[in-house]
Amino acid sequence: MSVNVSELVILHSLARHETQTGSLLQESLNTIHRVPIPVTLVDVPTADSFLRLIEHLQMCSEKSRGAWIPMLHFEIHGNPEGFGLASNEFLPWETIAPYLRELNVTVRNSIVLVLGVCSGAFAMTAAANSPFEPSPFYGLVGPDQPVPAAYLPDAFEAFYAKLLGTGDFVPAVNSLRQYLPEYGGYDTATLFRLGWSKYVERCRGEQLAERVERIVGRISDAQIAGMPVIANARVAIAQQIQETVLHRDDHYSHFIMTDIYPEIAERFPVIHST
Secondary structure, eight states: OBOOOSEEEEEEEOOTTSOOHHHHHHHIIIIISOOSSOEEEEEOOSHHHHHHHHHHHHHHHHHTTTOOOEEEEEEEEEETTEEEOTTSOEEEHHHHHHHHHHHHHHTTSOOEEEEESTTGGGGGHHHHTOTTSOOSOSEEEEESSOOOGGGHHHHHHHHHHHHHHHOBHHHHHHHHHTTOTTEEEEEHHHHHHHHHHHHHHTTSHHHHHHHHHHHHHTSOHHHHHTOSOHHHHHHHHHHHHHHHGGGHHHHHHHHHTTTTOGGGGGGSOOOOOO
């Protein structure tokens, strides 16, 4: 996995009494390591300012016709469900994902997220839970559990020095993991596999029966009255759900956006249907 970005944007949302890790990272990358791209720090204290910034980045990239590709680094508190902002507001992954998805579509599936966030790797659920939509990011770097904050500055400096110097994702993540083994790197193909495996599980046995009943429960009385036998509707719904599994390649293409941008296909591994 290679990374080609135009600017590193650090989104910072910490209380004033806390160590301003975003500012420290920006200063280190600009003055000590002198990385080859601009490093910009943006304070996003509220949910509205956070989402408006993602929209602004999307518009900037759109104006450049996708040529300007930001890399996003988050210095924000978090948990498995989302971000806790300086304003004490909480942003769940499900709210953030559509904004990131629109940005990622604009840049042809090139957005990389780096999360200075406890349990930040759970951001992948925002993608993995939606294998039928374009991915909200190309790559993700984050921890799957709380991490010791003391190691974060050195770890991120090593990561960015390697990544922005070589453009190679895997060695950069390995440099980060030397300080913080809780961190992992996840690419789009991995996210799709995770999401698809969850979907396939819901297409079998008791989980399938429960899904069918939920769908039947949403059918109006008028629709039910027009059905000769409600049992036939249950069978038809179950068959439709199971048939989706047969088209995994098409859904993967949509997830990685090769149906929109065929020219990017060489960046992604092929996942064959089973």
